[in-house]
Amino acid sequence: MTIFVLLSIPLLACGLTAFMRSRQWMETIHLVSAAGSFITALLLAAEVLRQGPVSGKSGFLYADHLSALVALLTAFVYLVCAPYAIGYLRHDESAGTLALNGGHRAALGKLRMYYTLTPLFAFCMFLVVVANNLGVMWIAIEGTTLASIFLVMFYGRPTSLEAAWKYAMIGSVGLSMALFGTVLTYYSAHQVLGVDSVSALNWSVLVLQAPHFDKRVMRLAFILILLGFGTKAGLAPIHTWKPDAYCEAPVPVAALMATAVLNCAIYGLARFYVLTVRCLGPAFASNLLILFGLLSVGVAVPFILVQRSSRRLLAYSSIDHGGIMALGLGFGGVLGILGMLLHMTFHTVVKPLLFLSVGNVQQHTGSDALRKGAGGLVHVLPISAPMFLLGALAVTGTPPFSMFQSEFMVLRAGFAGQHLAVSILLVACLVGIFCGFFHHVTQLVLGPPSGAPREPVCRWKTYPVIGLALLVITMGFWLPAPLYQLVNGAARILAVTQ
C-alpha cells in the first residue's frame, strides 16, 4: 500500500501540473508532491524496518531494505530540490533566460514543462527501486532517461541540444545493452523456472534459484548489464555524456541526476550483482566491477585537475564517486558493501549541497567559469560561497565529514580483500582529486573582494543550502540509528556468497 502511494504521488503531481495555467499552483503542487513523497518514503522505510520486505500487487511491487534505502535517498533529493527549483526558476524567469525570444506565455510553458517532467522523473526513479520484475526495472530506468531528455535541453541553447543529444544517444545505446543482458538473464533463468511465468523475471524469485542458472549465459549477461547500467551511472569509459548533461541542465535537475539517478543505476547493477554472485561466485563480478570502478576514479583525476567550469567539476566528481561505489561493490565482503551503501547515502546528502550552492553562484555571477579572474566570491555571496567550500571539503572525503568514513571503509575492504595495488591506486587518485578540488574551489571562493554587488538573499534558494549544510555537518558525527539499520539491512541483502 505504501509503495503504491509512493508511486502515485509524483504521477498525480505530473498529471495535475500538465493542465495548470497558474504558476502559484504549479509550485504548490510541486512542493506538496515532494514533501508527500518524502514522508511516504519514510513510512515505507519504517514499514520495512518493522516487518521485513514488503510486497504489493501480487509480487509485482517489492521493497526490501535496499529498495527502501534508495527510495528514501531519491525522495530526499527530490524534497531538497523542490523549494530550490522554485527560487531558481523564478530568478530565471525575471532574468529572461527561460524563454529567449518568447514572452510570458513561452516562459510559463517552460515552467509547466519543468513542473510536469520532474515529478515524472521522480516517479520513474521510484519505480526502479520498487519494481520486482527486472524487466520492469529496466523499463523504469529507460523511463528516467526519456523523462529527463527535455529537462537537459530546458534552456534550448545550441549547447543544451548538443548535451541532450549525447545524453539520449549514449544513454539509449547503453540501456539497449542492459536490455540484452536482461533478456539473457531471463534465458538463463527460464530453463530453471519454465517459460512464460510472469514471476520468472521477479528478483525475489530469481535470487533463490540463481545457483542453478546457466553459467555461461549469466556471465555474458552480467557483462552487458554492467556496460548498460554502467553507462547510466556514468562509469568510465562511457561517462562522456555526464559533464555535458550536468552543465546544461537546470541546477535542481542536475542535482537529481548526479545523485538519485546514479543511485538508481548502481541499485540496478547491485540487483544483478547478487544474481551473478550467487550463480558464478564472487570473483567474476568483482573483478569487472573493480576494473570499471578504478577506471572511473582514474579518469576523473586529470579532468578535475584542469577543469574550467564548476558544473563540469561536479560532474567529474560524480563520476569519481560512482567509481568508488562500484569499487565498494567489487571489493565485496560485508565491509566493502557497507562502505558502498554508506558512501551512496553520504554522497546523496553532500552532492546536492554542492550543486545548489554552485547554482546560486552561477545565477548571481552569470557564469560557471572557475578561472577568468573570478575570486573573492565569499564577499559577494556570504552564504552560498562558504557552503560551497564546506561541500567541497565534505565531498573530497576530508575528516571529520562523513564521506571520509565511507571512503575509508571501502579502502579497508580493498586492503582486507588483498586488492593491494588497486587500493593504493585509489588512494593516489583520491589525493589527486582532493588537490584539484581545493585548487579550484579556494581560488573561486576566497580572495580579495572583487567589488561585485552582493547577492540579494532569496529564501527559496538559500534555506535548502543552509539545511543541507547543517545535515552534512551533523552526519559527520551522528547517523540516525534507524537509517543505519536500514543501511545494514541493505548490506545483508547484497553481501551474498555462492
Add this chain to the structure above:
Amino acid sequence: MHFWQDSQFGNRMITLMAAIVLVLQIMMVTQRWLITNIRAFALQSFLLACIATTIAYYNNAPHIYAAAVFMLLVKAILLPVVFERLVTKIEIRQEIEPLINAPISVIVTGLLTLLAYVVAEYFHRPDEPMGPASLGHNTLAVAIALFLIGFFMMVNRRKALTQVLALLSLENGIFLAAISLTYGMPMIVEVGIFFDVLVAGMVLAILVYRIRETFDSMDVSRLSRLKG
C-alpha cells in the same frame, strides 16, 4: 500432414525470414538514401513481426502474438511514418554520407556477422534437441549480428536521423534474440518495452527536428562545442 502443421516447415520459414532481415540490415549499411533507409527499417520490422507470429503459431505461445502486433504497429508503421514526415518537413538533403565508404563497410559488416556466429555458438547445446535453443542457433546469430551491425551503423553515421534508425535496428536485434531464445519476455515487460521504444522514437524525432532548426543541419559532428 499439412505443411502448416509441420514445425520443421515453420523453422525453415523463420530461418528464411531471419536471413532476409540480416540482408536488409546490410543493405541499410550500404545504401545512400535516407527514405530507402527508413523503408528498409520498416520492412525489417514487418519481417520480425512475421517471425514472431510464426513462432507463436507453431509453439502455441499466444502472448507472442501480442509482441508481433506491437512490433507491427510501433516499428513497422508508426515510427517509419513519423520519420518520413519528418524528412519531408525539414527538407534535408537525402544522402546519408557515411564516414566509412561502402566497400569497407560491407567488409566490416561481414566480419561482425562472423563474430555473431561465433558468439551464438557459445549458446548452442547439441544435447538439447527441442526447445528454443535448437531454433535459436541461426536466429540468435542473426539477432547478435543485427545488434553489432546496429552499433557499427551508429558510429558510422553523421546525420542525427540515421543514428536513430541505427539505434532502432539495434533494438530489433534484441527483439529477435528475445523471441528466439525465450519465446519473448513476460507480457508486461513486452508492453513496457514497446511503450519505451515508441516514446524514445518520438522524443528523438523531436530532438532531430530541434537540431535541424538550430544548427541548420542534421550533421551531428557539428555538435562538438562541449569539451573537457
